[in-house]
Amino acid sequence: MAPNAILRFAPLSLLVLLAISTSTVANFNFNQMLRETKLVFYMFDWDTGLNKTTVPVAGILGNRWWILGFGTVFVIDDKLTESYDRNSTVVGRARGAYVNSVGDCSDLHLLMSLVFTNREFNGSILEIQGSDRFYN
Numbered sequence: 149m150a151p152n153a154i155l156r157f158a159p160l161s162l163l164v165l166l167a168i169s170t171s172t173v174a175n176f177n178f179n180q181m182l183r184e185t186k187l188v189f190y191m192f193d194w195d196t197g198l199n200k201t202t203v204p205v206a207g208i209l210g211n212r213w214w215i216l217g218f219g220t221v222f223v224i225d226d227k228l229t230e231s232y233d234r235n236s237t238v239v240g241r242a243r244g245a246y247v248n249s250v251g252d253c254s255d256l257h258l259l260m261s262l263v264f265t266n267r268e269f270n271g272s273i274l275e276i277q278g279s280d281r282f283y284n
Contacts, residue, residue, distance in 0.1 A: 187269070189228045189262075191242050201226045202246075215246070216253045216282070222246040228262060240264040246280075256280040 195202040195215070206221040207213035213220045228240040244260030262274040 187274075189230065189239050190232050190236075191226050191228055192234050193224065193226050195222075215248065215256070218248050218251055218253050220248045224260065228264075237266070239266040239269070244276075254282050256282070 193202050194200055202222050202224050204213040204220055204222050206219075207217060208219040211217055211219070215222065223245050224242060226242040227234075227238050228242055229236040230239055231237075241263050242260050243263060244258065247257045247259075249255065249257045256279070258276060258278055258280055260276050262276065264270060264272045264274075
C-alpha cells in the first residue's frame, strides 16, 4: 500500500516543488528590476459651493448624511495638484468613495483610484484602500 501511495503523490509533489522554485526565481528577478519613485501631490476635497467634488450618496434613514455620520457613503472626484495652491497645475484626479464605518464615527474607510494625467506619469493609476482615523 505504501509504494502505491508514493507513486500516486510523487508527480503532485514534483509539480508543487516546480511551482515553488519557479515563483522564487520570478520574485528574485522581479525585485531586481524595481525602482523607487517619489510622488508629491495635493488632493482637494470640496463638499460645499458650486464645484463640489465630494457628495453623500447613501446613509442611514433618519440620520444626517455627513462625514462624521456612521454609515454615510460619499463619492469623490477630487483634483490632484502639484502644490498646496488649489489653482496650481493639475496632475490627476482622485476618484472613489469614503465610508464612515466605525460606530463611534472616528474612522473613514477609503477606496480610491489616483489617476495621473501629467507628463511622465500620464495614464498611471495608484489604488488606495485603507483607514483614515479622525481622532487618535
